[in-house]
Amino acid sequence: MHSDITFIASDLLAAEKVQNILRESPANCQVVLSNTQDLEEVSRSQVAQGAKVLIAFGMFAKIVRQSVDVPVIMVDLQAEDVMDALLEASKLGKRIAIFGFRRVLKDVFYVRDLLSIDLVWLPTVSPEKIPHELEKVQDIDVLVGGYYQARIAKQYGIPTVLIKTRDSEIRKAISLAQSYLEKRQDESETGTPMMESSIYAAITVDCLGEILMMNRLASEYLKLDQLNAVAFSVDDVCPQFSRIADVISTRRPYLNQIAKLEDRIFLYHAEPILRKRDGTLEGVSVIFQDVNTVMSSEVSIRRTLTTKENQxxxxxxxILGNSPCMTQALRLALRYSKVDETVLIQGETGVGKEMFAQGIHRASRRRDMPFVAVNCASLPESILESELFGYVKGAFTGASRDGKRGLFECAHTGTIFLDEIGEISPSMQGKLLRVLQEHSIRRIGAETPIPIDIRIIVATNRDLVSMVREGTFRADLYFRINVLGLCIPPLRQRQGDIILLADAFLSETSERAGRYLRFSSQAKAAMLRYDWPGNIRELQNMVRRVSVISDSDEIGPELVETYIQENRGLSAVGGSLRSRYTLEEALALSGGNKLRAAELLGISRATLYRMLERKGM
Structure with a gap:
């Protein structure tokens, strides 16, 4: 069975050292030898045979990381290791060159004067570029570096001192590889993203905050060459990930943290890597994503959760209509669809306010997002609030055990249409005003607000200006919702569209009934003589009725006239249902029947009950 961990060594001495340490370790790890020329091929071969983590020294680790997609752990060096090598090199000469190790050298440079040496730092480069770097400097007495750097330096006749890796650092790399495999096993069971994911950027740091591993996406985000990434502390490249230090000190995970790196914002999770057998902290695993990617995922999730009713x-x-006033309303609505400002649609009952709201949504940039329609007059205030804002578990007696998303949340990134806005109570008006001002909602029983991105369209058949004057509708809310005003003309003002609409409705009915129906010219004339106080909805209802009871395929005027006579009492001066009767008159005419009284007033039954309550009736 192939080992899960492969340690790639560059020479027999290093391989033997690792083998001796592995005899004391239960790790499922094998050691292979490779020169620099064959390193990439050897690395890929090990992964193909089943290796899940690779370990290597210094530059070897950096080269391997460019060849494979599995994590590669570099055996780290401490400042003390470099110091020991420099002390030995100072006995051979005073002008000393060293490749790489910038992170540990920042401490060594402070004491070079004490050593009486001239220290020349050379950047970390791939093996084929080492000769070029050596040719840039003159009169080097001795080179300090790793095994393969030493071999190349000898070709130039430069004495070398090897930096010897401590056994403790080899043990730490092996232990970290084991912890990673244990974490991977846990993650595979829970579906958590892996280090080699192409979706999540990931880095691993040790207990001192030094970078040990970094995947390709992380190197792109942090603008680091993977060859040099492990030469840095996490504080050098992304100090904004401040919770890493907190994880090291508390051994607690910190999830859903926000960090801004230059012009990008990231969501990151920092979690401790603990050794299973004794709970020792090995390091910190950091996974992060561009917030734009997270938001796109959120939109996809919300779209999946959106029901057909929310479309x-x-x-x-x-929307049918050729009359000038209707053409103007459609032109204005189309212009409104190009922006995100709040729209107030006003019009009598039945003129098609929701169709206009849906049309604005469908023509907007939010067309593929949810469209949530709410009739504010159809629900009591307590239920309306819980429906709009949602609630947390245990918020009130009878609340769902799991809590509930409100309709504002359901409409996130899309449009919410609040019909009959004039019917909501002053208390609800205040809550709606806060949503418009703060662009966030708070579930019932919750302490923290939830940001929302929605376009709000409201509609009413009431005279909001008069309500503001009477003190029943908040002036500040009125000006908030009336950013873009749209008035839908009643049917009596667009007589040219009456026959167009009637023929369209009859065609739909005929298709469902499987017979060809048509209106006679006298029937059409009768329609034009009527005010249609219920507007398009009333016209559609009339067409459905006469199409059912007509014995002939040609519908004559008598059926239309009969419908008109039955409903003419609802017609009002100027077409306003509210201007004809007072509340008391409507109750008297209906004989106390509240449903009929609401119809006479042109309001919903819920609104009627609220009016009765306010008057103490």
Whole structure:
């Protein structure tokens, strides 16, 4: 069975040292030898045979990381190791060159004067570029470096001193590889993203905050060459990930943290890597994503969770009308669809306010997002609040055990349509005003707000200006919702569209009934003589009724006239249902029947009950 961990060594001395340490360790690790020329091929071969983590010294680790997609752990060096090598080199000469190790050298440079040496730092480069770097400097007495750097230096006749890796650092690398495999096993069971993921950027640091591993996406985000990444402390490249230090000190995970790196914002999770057998802290695993990617995922999730009821059905193409006033309303609505400002749609009952709202949504940039419609008059205030804002578990008696998302949350990134806005109570008006001001909502029983990105469209058949004047509708809310005003003309003001609409409705009915129906010219004339106080909805209801009871395929005027006579009492001066009767008159005319009284007033039954309550009736 192939080992899960492969240690790639550059020479027999290093391989023997690792083998001696492995005899004391239970790690499932094998050691292989490779020169620099064959290193990439050997690395890929080990992964193909099943190695899940590779370990190597210094530059070897950096080269291997460019060849494979599995984590590669570099056996780290401490400042003391470099210091020991420099002390030995100072006995051979005073002008000493050293490749790499910038992170540990920042401490060594402070004491070079005490050593009476001239220290020349050379950048970390791939093996083929080492001769070029050596040719840049003159009169080097001795070179300090690793095994393969020493071999190349000898070709130039430069004495070398090897930096010897401590056994403790080899043990730490092997232990970290084991911890990584244990963590990977746990993650594979829970579906957590892996180090080699192409979706998540990931880095691993040790207990001192030094970078040990970094995947390719992380190197792209942090703008680091993977060859040099492990030469840095995490504080050098991304100090914004400040919770890493907290994880090291507390051994607690910190999830859903925000960090800004230059012009990008990231969501990151920092979790401790603990040795299973004794709980020793090995390091910290950091996984992060561009916030834009997270938000795209959120949109996809919300779209999946959105029900069919939360989708717009109608577009502007479904709205029929050739009259000048209707053409102007459609032109204005189309212009409104190009921006995100709040729209107030006003019009009598039945003029098609929701169709216009859906049309605006379907023509907007939010067309593929949810469209949530709420009739504010159909629900009591307590239920309306929980429906709009949602609630946390245990918020009130009878609340769902798991809590509930509100309709504002369901509409996130899309549009919410609040119909009958004039019917909401002053208390709800205040809550809605806060949503418009703060662009966030708070679930019932929750302490923290939830940001939302929604376009709000409201509609009413009431005279909000008069309500503001009477003190029943907040002036500040009125000005907040009336950013873009849209008035839908009643049917009596667009007589040229009456026959167009009636024929369209009859065609739909005929198709469902499987017979060809048509209106006679006298029937059409009768329609034009009527005010249609219920507007398009009333016209559609009339067409459905006469199409069912007509014995002939041609519908004559008598059926239309009969419908008109039955409903003419609802017609009001100027077409306003509210201007004809007072509350008391409507109750008297209906004989106390509240449903009929609401119809006479042109309001919902819930609104009627609120009016009765305010008047103490």
């Amino acid at each position: 717009a059905v109608y577009s502007f193409d479904h």
